[in-house]
């Protein structure tokens with residue numbers, strides 16, 4: 001029998017909702033907190049404000065069982081919780097490439113005055129190294145219980161689209177701790193997940209592991225996209241090249257899908273924040289390659305626009321352009337730094353008449369890019385289109401029948417931005433098929 005802990009989760013965005021629902025699922029008593037009162041109202045009704053596979057079911061189950069509740073009150077959270085998880089956003093600052101950690105500061109400032117007894121505060125957000133140390137001081141200074149309060153840093157590695165699975169069966173757990181009791185408490189909280197490799201370390205290393213992991217993943221994607229650029233110059237095929245690399249166990253095949261590159265609320269901002277922080281620490285040279293990783297990634301978006309331009313014979317102005325996909329990846333409604341929408345927007349800026357379709361991300365896309373055209377289905381987006389771009393590899397798009405789909409377009413021109421379609425099948429159906437890094 002595992003111990004039940006009384007946990008709060010502060011910040012109920014993509015990470016926080018998942019963490020809260022999964023912790024309730026494994027038996028803990030959980031109180032989620034957010035400053036967004038509408039979101040809290042929705043969550044208390046068991047309604048999920050985001051799209052994440054399997055999470056709606058966990059949320060409903062947690063709410064119905066009474067083990068999962070939500071509030072906007074920091075006082076209630078402080079009274080309820082023995083362990084407080086911080087899942088606040090750390091977006092890119094508007095005035096530099098560094099991370100904005102002000103949501104964490106604000107949450108600590110709101111929580112600390114109510115902390116009148118010993119408890120554990122656990123940071124899960126992705127932060128610049130040194131943040132845990134700074135927040136620890138801030139917490140102890142502001143909380144009536146002072147240094148009876150423990151801080152730990154426990155970075156999160158879940159992927160959107162697989163968030164529930166990644167939380168319930170993580171590859172590893174990293175605990176940045178200063179006391180044995182913090183380690184014991186966190187081990188007890190995660191015990192119901194089973195025997196998960198656990199690395200216990202200091203604050204700085206825990207913060208750095210997260211930045212290092214996302215930088216490695218971003219580098220792997222930009223590496224294969226750099227190979228795609230060379231393939232384009234040399235008439236090679238990056239998909240065959242990646243397959244050949246994948247059989248080498250030292251390289252591995254995952255995260256070698258060439259295309260329009262990485263987006264989302266994490267990889268792009270995290271490599272920039274890591275570089276900025278390393279520069280502050282005088283270690284900027286060590287990470288100068290991450291600037292190149294970023295540039296290769298952004299160049300791929302321009303290349304997709306170029307391919308569309310070539311297919312319509314030189315200018316996209318006045319041309320009808322179907323864009324399949326708005327989310328930064330399939331199985332998510334997240335459009336933060338979405339390559340698909342950046343490309344759609346660039347085409348519109350050139351005078352293209354863009355119509356975007358996505359199975360779940362259209363509402364978010366409309367808010368962020370209100371001037372783009374939107375459609376209610378792939379075929380509606382593609383009506384009389386001169387060129388179609390596949391930019392998010394939703395299975396609905398990958399499974400399109402090129403013959404049937406071709407009957408609605410003006411011209412059978414397609415840019416496969418994710419190397420997800422079969423060139424043989426699409427060419428056989430009379431499409432001019434172009435992809436990044438392939439002849």
Ligand SMILES: NC(=O)C1=CN([C@@H]2O[C@H](COP(=O)(O)OP(=O)(O)OC[C@H]3O[C@@H](n4cnc5c(N)ncnc54)[C@H](O)[C@@H]3O)[C@@H](O)[C@H]2O)C=CC1
Nearest residue numbers: 011012013014015034035088089090103106107125126156
């Ligand atoms: N989205 C993901 O898949 C993952 C995110 N992360 C990291 O986790 C952190 C959170 O990311 P997301 O959940 O994507 O961000 P998000 O922006 O979706 O969620 C942040 C939440 O915090 C709330 N909030 C803002 N200020 C607050 C305050 N003062 N008090 C209480 N709540 C407040 C916001 O209303 C929002 O609901 C970031 O550091 C991110 O890098 C780490 C791993 C995975």
Ligand SMILES: O=C(O)[C@H]1O[C@H](OP(=O)(O)OP(=O)(O)OC[C@H]2O[C@@H](n3ccc(=O)[nH]c3=O)[C@H](O)[C@@H]2O)[C@H](O)[C@@H](O)[C@@H]1O
Nearest residue numbers: 156157158159160221255256257261262263264266328329
């Ligand atoms: O810190 C985070 O928030 C998370 O960031 C990423 O997860 P996520 O952003 O959800 O999505 P990924 O599956 O990593 O994809 C990121 C982007 O890279 C692109 N990608 C991925 C793989 C690939 O081979 N090629 C490629 O272009 C995807 O289309 C997407 O735009 C990491 O994979 C998670 O481990 C991490 O916890």
